[in-house]
Amino acid sequence: xxxxxxxxxxxxxxxxxxxxxxxxxxxxxxxxxxxxxxxxxxxxxxxxxxxxxxxxxxxxxxxxxxxxxxxxxxxxxxxxxxxxxxxxxxxxxxxxxxxxxxxxxxxxxxxxxxxxxxxxxxxxxxxxxxxxxxxxxxxxxxxxxxxxxxxxxxxxxxxxxxxxxxxxxxxxxxxxxxxxxxxxxxxxxxxxxxxxxxxxxxxxxxxxxxxxxxxxxxxxxxxxxxxxxxxxxxxxxxxxxxxxxxxxxxxxxxxxxxxxxxxxxxxxxxxxxxxxxxxxxxxxxxxxxxxxxxxxxxxxxxxxxxxxxxxxxx
Numbered sequence: 001x002x003x004x005x006x007x008x009x010x011x012x013x014x015x016x017x018x019x020x021x022x023x024x025x026x027x028x029x030x031x032x033x034x035x036x037x038x039x040x041x042x043x044x045x046x047x048x049x050x051x052x053x054x055x056x057x058x059x060x061x062x063x064x065x066x067x068x069x070x071x072x073x074x075x076x077x078x079x080x081x082x083x084x085x086x087x088x089x090x091x092x093x094x095x096x097x098x099x100x101x102x103x104x105x106x107x108x109x110x111x112x113x114x115x116x117x118x119x120x121x122x123x124x125x126x127x128x129x130x131x132x133x134x135x136x137x138x139x140x141x142x143x144x145x146x147x148x149x150x151x152x153x154x155x156x157x158x159x160x161x162x163x164x165x166x167x168x169x170x171x172x173x174x175x176x177x178x179x180x181x182x183x184x185x186x187x188x189x190x191x192x193x194x195x196x197x198x199x200x201x202x203x204x205x206x207x208x209x210x211x212x213x214x215x216x217x218x219x220x221x222x223x224x225x226x227x228x229x230x231x232x233x234x235x236x237x238x239x240x241x242x243x244x245x246x247x248x249x250x251x252x253x254x255x256x257x258x259x260x261x262x263x264x265x266x267x268x269x270x271x272x273x274x275x276x277x278x279x280x281x282x283x284x285x286x287x288x289x290x291x292x293x294x295x296x297x298x299x300x301x302x303x304x305x306x307x308x309x310x311x312x313x314x
Contacts, residue, residue: 013082013085014035014037014045015045015046015048015049016049016078016081016082017034017035017078017082018031018032018035018037018042018045018046018049019031019046019049019057019071019074019075019078020075020078020079020082021034021035022046022058022065023057023058023065023067023071023072023075024075025064026063026064026065026066027064027065028042028043028046028064028065046058053070053074055068055070056068056070056071057070057071057074057075058071101129101130101131101291102130102131102132102133103130103131103132103133103152103153103291103292103295104133104135104150104151104152104153105132105133105134105135105151105152105153105154105155105295106134106135106137106141106142106145106146106150106151106153106154106155107134107135107136107137107142107154107155107156108136108137108138108139108142108155108156108157108209108210108279109136109138109205109209109234109235109255110139110157110173110210110211110252110255110277110279111155111156111170111171111279112134112136113235113252113254113255114171114173114252114254114255115170115171115279116134116155119298119299120132120134123295123298126298127294130291130294130295132295135151138205138206138207138208138209138210139156139157139159139160139208139209139210140156140160140208140210140213141208142154142155142156142160143156143160143161143162143165143282146165146282146283146284147164147165147284149284152283152288152291152292152295153281153282153283153292153295153296153299154281154282154283155170155279155280155281155282155299156210156279156280156282157210157211157277157278157279157280158210158277158278158279158280159210159213159214160210162280162282164284164285165282165283165284165285166282166283166284166285166286167280167281167282168280168281168282168296168300169278169279169280169281169300170278170279170280170281170299170300171278171279172276172277172278172279173252173253173254173255173277173279174252174253174254174269174275174276174277175211175214175250175251175252175253175270175274175275175276175277176250176251176252176253176256176267176268176269176270176275177192177197177248177249177250177267177268177269177270178238178239178242178248178249178250178251178256178260178265178266178267179242179248179249179265179266179267179268180242180243180245180265180266181264181265181266183248183266185197185268186266186268187266188268190271191268191269191270191271192268192269192270192271193270193271193272194215194218194219194222194270194271194272194275195218195222195224197248198219198222198224198225198226198227199227200227200247200248201227201229201246201247201248202215202226202227202228202229202247202248202249202250203229203230203231203232203238203241203242203246203247203248203249204226204228204230204231204232204238204249205231205232205233205238206231206232206233207231210277211250211251211252212231214274214277215250217274218272218274229246229247230246230247235251235252235255235256235259236259238251239251239256239259239260239263239265240263242263242265243263243264243265250270252277253267281296281299281300283296
């Protein structure tokens, strides 16, 4: 038999914020101070919250608090609720200053590093009443964020399943090998097959990044393991690991060139067709509101592609 739904009206935001703070800090004293509550009042609120939920949220120890299984679930959703309420406050305040619309954009690192800054600057100039809230994620997370309704628009490297999404081409890029100038392959004349590089130690991006997935798929197709020595979050961190002699890496060419020049690294092209990649812009399938449609139309229009190519050459 299904459990009856909880009466959410019994949960006030102060108590939710208190529970989230206690879970994050492991201390009711710290959480009470953050919520501007006396310790006794905070303890009473937490007991009342647990009573309303019908389950303990924390295990009490001499060294502090530890969330129970119910506590972890509550804190996860409570944090989402608090963030949503904070966004509501921000957007209502923005209305008073002339910002009429927020559009949530989730984009992969490849899109953020290579294409989006000048585009979003231009869009802000054309549509001062619209604010684009950008969150950088790996490509798989972008798709998941769109499906879960936590973003209005997504930009990602093609590869993830796009079922349930409406997609359009956005841009293209090229993956290149980044290695120390003293590396034996730095002066290779011809493009290098990826399969010939599988004896190398690799600096990879985080799980879910499109470039890492391509590397893993290519290694699997070659019947060889990918010697992934380290994983990092950013192109900059990957290049700095290469400078330190810890391995080689594979990164988008346009985003890598400034780092390569600054850090005195070398690049070589790959012979594999998958090194040429397409990026997609996507929305949830079905009708989208006018604000979302306007941003998507701006991002994919041919004139913006031409401007991006000119900026790239410069």
